[in-house]
């Protein structure tokens with residue numbers, strides 16, 4: 517295998533991503549190169565169905581070899597443009613993406629990964645370093661920015677019949693886990709999330725308890741969670757592992773949380789669960805907030821709330837911009853300018869950035885708000901008519917809250 521420029525690949529390349537070189541992801545019962553890979557015909561076809569298949573066949577498939585070749589040679593092929601479009605979109609708006617995060621936290625394994633490649637970009641050894649599980653879309657929340665594919669709470673009976681990807685029963689059978697258990701033995705990172713709420717899916721505990729029994733606990737377990745559920749049983753299991761990283765999908769405190777992520781869960785339960793989680797010494801808790809029109813003015817208060825409560829350290833806050841109809845791109849120009857000014861006065865010009873305990877994307881909180889400010893300047897509007905319709909319905913459902921907190925939206929919709 518020829519030599520590749522490590523520094524370029526990890527820090528400057530527009531295509532290189534550690535995920536397709538390091539292992540296995542299960543996205544709704546299909547093998548996939550990473551947790552957010554765009555669902556396209558190449559990868560989401562019967563040949564990549566997990567049921568009964570070993571992971572090695574997938575890792576050394578022609579599609580995976582071609583993907584690695586494009587990535588290592590910085591070739592922005594149609595394949596990459598198609599399947600890596602979420603990361604590309606984030607980068608084009610100046611935001612960090614999952615690719616950047618993966619290249620950061622798996623950088624120590626880069627040399628090992630390159631040495632493990634054959635000339636045809638197949639892997640010599642198919643031991644998995646990073647495994648990721650999105651087994652289903654079973655979720656107890658109906659978040660406004662989410663969809664049927666990622667939360668079963670949106671599904672109707674008809675949906676379940678019509679679309680295999682929407683079926684919440686796409687659970688991987690335990691015997692498949694047992695057959696492929698070497699995946700977990702070698703994984704240094706195990707991720708649960710992206711779709712469905714992992715803590716209400718028993719499968720993940722099955723895997724972790726089996727690892728615990730075999731004393732294979734020298735691992736980092738990463739979760740995307742809505743923090744609505746936590747039990748002593750889960751806590752007892754988690755505390756045995758080397759590191760737990762929680763990326764909490766929370767976009768507002770109190771009533772803001774209820775408005776943005778409707779569910780039966782009380783805000784006090786969320787906070788009680790956070791307190792249970794942060795009581796574990798091996799756990800790092802971060803907020804991974806989806807930010808758009810409904811919370812753009814609230815996130816500074818929310819950030820301060822979490823820091824004051826010692827739930828997060830100064831930099832453990834990631835802004836994940838919303839791209840759909842709830843995007844800040846739908847705010848009026850004068851509102852956007854007001855927002856930029858607000859971030860400058862309350863974060864960017866006020867906080868002295870420290871480089872300790874950087875967030876998931878290795879940014880300080882100041883860098884995070886600076887990046888988001890740049891995003892606001894260039895993000896276009898999206899599905900404006902649908903946005904107005906949804907805001908009108910929110911207005912009629914929660915009039916008092918809306919008038920008090922969303923005055924800046926009223927002029928856009930009335």
Ligand code: SF4
Pocket residue numbers: 531532533534535536549550551552553554599600601602603614615618
């Ligand atoms: S670049 Fe993004 S979409 Fe492509 S494999 Fe990496 S994380 Fe996934």
